[in-house]
Amino acid sequence: MSATPKTSGMAKLERDAVLELASKNRRLDGRALTDYRKIKIETGIIEKANGSAQVTLGKTKVMVGVKVQMGSPFPDTPNEGVQTVNVELTPLAYPTFETGPPGENAIELARIVDRNLRESKAIDVTKLCITPGNKVFVVFVDINVLDHDGNLIDASTYAALAALMTGKFPEYELKDGEVIFKDSFQPLPINNHPVPVTFAKVGKILVADPCLKEEEAMSARLTVGIDKDDFVCAMQKGGIGELDSNEIKAAVETAINKSRELRGIIMEASK
Amino acid sequence: MSATPKTSGMAKLERDAVLELASKNRRLDGRALTDYRKIKIETGIIEKANGSAQVTLGKTKVMVGVKVQMGSPFPDTPNEGVQTVNVELTPLAYPTFETGPPGENAIELARIVDRNLRESKAIDVTKLCITPGNKVFVVFVDINVLDHDGNLIDASTYAALAALMTGKFPEYELKDGEVIFKDSFQPLPINNHPVPVTFAKVGKILVADPCLKEEEAMSARLTVGIDKDDFVCAMQKGGIGELDSNEIKAAVETAINKSRELRGIIMEASK
Amino acid sequence: MSATPKTSGMAKLERDAVLELASKNRRLDGRALTDYRKIKIETGIIEKANGSAQVTLGKTKVMVGVKVQMGSPFPDTPNEGVQTVNVELTPLAYPTFETGPPGENAIELARIVDRNLRESKAIDVTKLCITPGNKVFVVFVDINVLDHDGNLIDASTYAALAALMTGKFPEYELKDGEVIFKDSFQPLPINNHPVPVTFAKVGKILVADPCLKEEEAMSARLTVGIDKDDFVCAMQKGGIGELDSNEIKAAVETAINKSRELRGIIMEASK
């Protein structure tokens, strides 16, 4: 069951400070409203994975490993490989993250990343079919949040995308119906590069790439996923507050612009 | 682990009232000792199910949906389809019903319904075999309790029976060992119509079709399942009190008579 | 998550008594430091199991049942049967044993028994392959702790070994790729007889076969598994204290000697 979360331990004073600044269109760390924190993307850091990336977004740090394994297709898509996204909010990343099976926050995060990738058809799953209806490649995207300072959605999706873009899977041949894997690898078939841009509503303004303190002061969150052709491919509102239509439309406009810049950074790191 | 339940929140006064009435062979709502509350049975209410029914018994309301899917037989009955009964005490049905996996009350309820159907051979499972030892039809009987005012066992079983009697499953043909489903449907093979009659022991008397207040005042519960030929096909005592042999024998006699009347209502509604 | 356990309810006085005796190289029940309590081994007590044994070690009592069933091999060992060890610390064995899925103590115990058997190659799993890569025998070793008075590791392993040594599995033949079981049985292929010897560090000394009171007063535990050829085949330190290298080396020496005597008892009971 989903329940109103405990309000954060952040002192009321601190929240007031964030809101006070927001009322003057300013932010804690001096960023402009649509500025992102410093982004660092490293790829190929887990040799045993088929693809991997670590994204540092300010003090937020997320590692993604991609594994490609043989499995069965879903009955209604016999000619397509399978994409599966899983999130672990590792307990070392934040004092209140707990061990145990993923809670609703981890599940929502995984589903938003999944939606960005799936709806933009980032992975060309038709190229991951081995024998229709029987054997396909399953692409496991495992997201480990290692340090939490806000905006996990963007950091996780960027890391997932970078891991996939630098990912490889084995070449193979079919001999009498049996799959023979070669020693060589080929790049994963990546068709699209969805880039989510997340905003927090703090007081009356929307700020992009919120840090944790901004998230604790926000009333609502809005993520807009934009694909390589400037189409909106995913969206998610979060938080127990509200937005208005004009805010949302403005956010989409900002996201389209912002995503181009962010996509550039991710592509550059994933060469 | 099974544990003595918390005694209900019903005020002692109310329980005393029920018991006081019972000592005069009377009931809260004026019914005779073996009277049932008003029964309403609707079928075919869930178009996506293979069969469905909603039973309203006084203020108790239970919905049952039947789904028929292809599956594997049990190893020791390779020529028989599979019947499986599941109960959800949905949390909107009663203030103390909880979310989460089924507890012992839901499991006991499911097993009693299952026992009535199975022991009377209500479903002719031999007609649900597609290819022996390999593919059979699995009949899922899913019971959702929507409003709880006592006697869930009878309401659930009647609803299950009505859903099965009005249930359909696809016609098919085998082509080179493959199952080809047609667009047409055939009725589920229903051979028997078991009808449980449930009593609560309140004070020194047994009352049929107990409402919730009677259940909260009862010392023991007895369910007697009677099949279409007046055979006893299932029985279950519940509650932390006791019964004596003569009470049980009398209950069986009453149940045989009562079940005929109740079966008529169910058959009529399931035409 | 593993957590420091609650310190036992044993009165401080009792613990002091154990430690005081230990400081004089003496034990509660007068045993010499390397003496075991009385061992009683009964086999063949569960007719429905393929092998069974009950070991009584002082007041500790453990029952083991072995079941052999057909299953699939692990992908990386297609020619080998499967050994699987499971422990239930049944709640009737000790006031604080709880119902529910196995906790870390049960899991550690199962894994130590498993390690002794596996690393010494006690079961010749190559003889349990039916059709390579497809069907093998799975040997389930189910350990039920029935009374806990310390040293569950040794009692469990001895019982597992005795159950395996007296275990049988069906003879079969392959007809057109199908497995036909005969009515006759053959002994399980047992190649080695690993015998763990467990010590508790109480004060400054190591005592063998600790009883529960000694375990509650101990700082650390050391189990040394010795195979039939005097090789060390398994080892496990437990407890939140420490040992020094010389203690460990001395324990190995003692274990080699002691295991010969204990192995004799187990072999005798398993004839």
Place this chain on the structure above:
Amino acid sequence: MSKEKAPERLIDDSGLRIDGRRPEDLRPIKLEVGVLENADGSAFIQQGKNKILVGVFGPREIHPKHMVLPDRAVIRCRYRMAPFSTEERKNPAPSRREIEISKVIREALEPAVMSEYYPRTVIDIFIEALQCDGGTRCAGIVAASLALADAGISMKELVSACSAGKVGGQVVVDLCDLEDKYGEADLPVALMPNLSAVTLIQMDGKLSREEFEKALDMASEACRQIRNFQAEALRHKYQGMVDTEEPPATGEASK
């Protein structure tokens, strides 16, 4: 089993949808308030083939105690699909989809509830999707909003909800199951129309900026229509019993 087939076209030559609706048409909606005996508040919605039952308990004491909030009510929400509600039987264990939807529905209702009136209590919202036909999260919000009102819980405004999306190249509202599955985009929206407050928005698919804006506007307009049905359903329950000739809570949305 006898598998549903993908429709050939989602929009026909005269611009109508597979069930004959125009792009801006809602499916027929039936709303009932106060349908359960034990729940403090309840409502039932039928929208297309969607059949959803909502029960509300509370404000009531909270267990476990450590969840208590000193200055407001905790709101708990569970969205669940009955095993028989879908084409293929749904496993009764909660799916990741159900867990996410429970969260976004809760967050869609929280802005409306005057939680600060009920400190140290819990308000439980149980949504049982008995039959699913596309847009169940929106339909669930519509009914939950009524069930909260039926429970007498103070709200700023009723929350309404409806999806818009794109099917066969056309922006449309209130997608049915087939349109959701085979269409190009789905955009569920929840709104408090008088407050112009969007309390839920999600999107799947592919929309240009212009299409997105059009879809958002159409969804908002659909929410406003549904808001009227909600009001009517409450009136029927509470001030009503007067003119029972016309089923007042049923509205054909085509204008």
Place this chain on the structure above:
Amino acid sequence: MSKEKAPERLIDDSGLRIDGRRPEDLRPIKLEVGVLENADGSAFIQQGKNKILVGVFGPREIHPKHMVLPDRAVIRCRYRMAPFSTEERKNPAPSRREIEISKVIREALEPAVMSEYYPRTVIDIFIEALQCDGGTRCAGIVAASLALADAGISMKELVSACSAGKVGGQVVVDLCDLEDKYGEADLPVALMPNLSAVTLIQMDGKLSREEFEKALDMASEACRQIRNFQAEALRHKYQGMVDTEEPPATGEASK
């Protein structure tokens, strides 16, 4: 694996059952009291190939606290089958069958225990079926009753239990595994014989009203016999040690 076969006939020409018993004969029973070291009370029953161990703890402090009952003891009961107790290995996770049986056994024992003597405590009853051969819930009740007595817990009377049923057209008592599986009906009954109080009754199968009454009477009579073995087993433990020549807790029930 080498699969057990269905017996050709369950009653032979001379009216005897597959194990040679007459319809009213019990299987050999062995009862032992006080068999465990750590449990507050314990007992072991062997009945046919059934081997069941019961341990009782309590009255003791209850965790978690919110389960406490102010005016009586909570009784908790777990019935569990060892993985090696059945033909096919049983998965160690609790099955729905075990959960139901735990409940009906608890409810069979509750009427006998003077729970009101032990307010705010818990009495835990753990039943381990080490080998199962039909009628384990009844055998478990018989042993649990002794274990409760061994723990010194006040009871109105010992609860006894035995099944009756119909096999090969004949009403019989104390069905073994094969009779249970291939017979026509099974009717487990628990009884406090002196109080004429039936505390458990369940039925599977098909019985006419007359057969049912006969089966209930035969089960009750069997319970009375077993009640004597129970008393004997307790005497042996508590007043005993005198005449140990004959194993007093073992009874061949054929008269």
Place this chain on the structure above:
Amino acid sequence: MSKEKAPERLIDDSGLRIDGRRPEDLRPIKLEVGVLENADGSAFIQQGKNKILVGVFGPREIHPKHMVLPDRAVIRCRYRMAPFSTEERKNPAPSRREIEISKVIREALEPAVMSEYYPRTVIDIFIEALQCDGGTRCAGIVAASLALADAGISMKELVSACSAGKVGGQVVVDLCDLEDKYGEADLPVALMPNLSAVTLIQMDGKLSREEFEKALDMASEACRQIRNFQAEALRHKYQGMVDTEEPPATGEASK
């Protein structure tokens, strides 16, 4: 998928191991302290292809309350392998192996922590194995020890750890994954070198008494070397920032 093959020989003609090391050589080790923002203490170890991150929280308030110990801190430890850390993807649910390792690592660290300084609190140690290459429990202990120190928790001494074992007939230290899998024995050891206190010892495989003693001595010596790297890593973090030219926490262990 493209399956790793068993190496033909684990020791070559010149007595070198598959990665060119001599029997007593450690793999290259890199240690970093204070790598996380939110954890109270943290450390990272790279040893061969092992990559392990450790975060420590505490001493802090304990939940649930009933776990509290009146006279010392509770230490909690979770060892977890990331799903992408191994050849085959690891299921995220905790395996029995991870549960056992969490326990033995906790028990390896407990003797070093001055838990009695922090009564009624908890110290949480989270070990995330991001890539696994043999000897992860030892590497985890080495990093956890640094993370505890980084959190400012009083310790008697840093705990160091290293495995020894037997591969290709030879006793060696610090087995890599292939040596662990295809070798004859693995003996992980944790040690507080100055206190001569072994806090973890386990063994798998087959060793004669003489081989065992040799392996234990070699593992102890390896622990001593690693202990120096640990000290250096702490110095680098806390007294350091002076000479940053050489990466001070990286040690090639071959002498």
